[in-house]
Amino acid sequence: MVGSTQSCLKACITGILAALVWGGVAAAECMSDYQEQIDDYEETIVRNILMAAQGDIERFFDLDLDGFCIEYEPDTAYFIHVAPDYDAIILGEDFLFEMSSAPWNFNSLISILAHEGAHGFQVKHDLISSLDFDSGGYVKCVELHADFMAGGFMRWSSGKYKMELPKLSELFYTLGDHEYTKRTHHGSPPERFLAFKNGFDAPADDEETLAVMGLAYVYGENCGNG
Ligand SMILES: [Zn+2]
Secondary structure, eight states: OOOEEEEESSSOOTTTTTTOOOOOOOTTOOSSTTEEEGGGOSOHHHHHHHHHHHHHHHHHHTOOOSEEEEESSOSSEEEEEETTTEEEEEEEHHHHHHHTSTTOOHHHHHHHHHHHHHHHHHHHTTOHHHHHHHTTTOSHHHHHHHHHHHHHHHHHHTTTSOOOHHHHHHHHHHHOOOOTTSTTOOOOHHHHHHHHHHHHHOOOSSHHHHHHHHHHHHHHTTOOOO
16 A cells, blocks of 8 residues: 545545555556546547647656546546656546636636646655645645646746736636635635736746745745644
8 A cells, every 4th residue: 555645726535545555557547447548538629738738737847647637527637646656637527628618718727737737746846745744734835836836837838829817817716715724725716816826927947946936935925824
């Protein structure tokens, strides 16, 4: 039995993989019969957009994802790390359609996937445990830092795709929650809006500089709940 780390966009389904036994999942595979690798997804346009997004996320965050999977049930997206070295982004199919439909669009969806890619960066560089610890076991510091890094990713992507910062920031505003006393509290609407926007505006030339600026940002915003 091994440990796993699961970080998601909204309140996670906790403990879903707590008893997962490592079975040696091969590269570019998904871990569940309810998941499908994006390369095999039958909707061609969606598949091509998401495969391009995966390539961008891996390049920007210097990640090598083992899986980028569509899952049929969850109304969310999440990043999962299973020791020793399995990393994947999981995207709920209904959530995919919700987030790529009006008033949102694929840029909104990709900014969410970038948030999950940022969790991959946090795991790779062992930032989760320190951010978690500094916020007293709450996830808020981890999540606002991922929002900040998603903003930096989208600014980098804006050199390639047309996108509007106000609408993307508005998305993160809507993702905020008011469950301040829960460990799953990800940040209030204004906090998530500002974390994303400040990441977008951060003058960082590479992902490591962006990450350091993100750390300074979240600590400056007193992300801890304690
Ligand atoms: Zn998250």
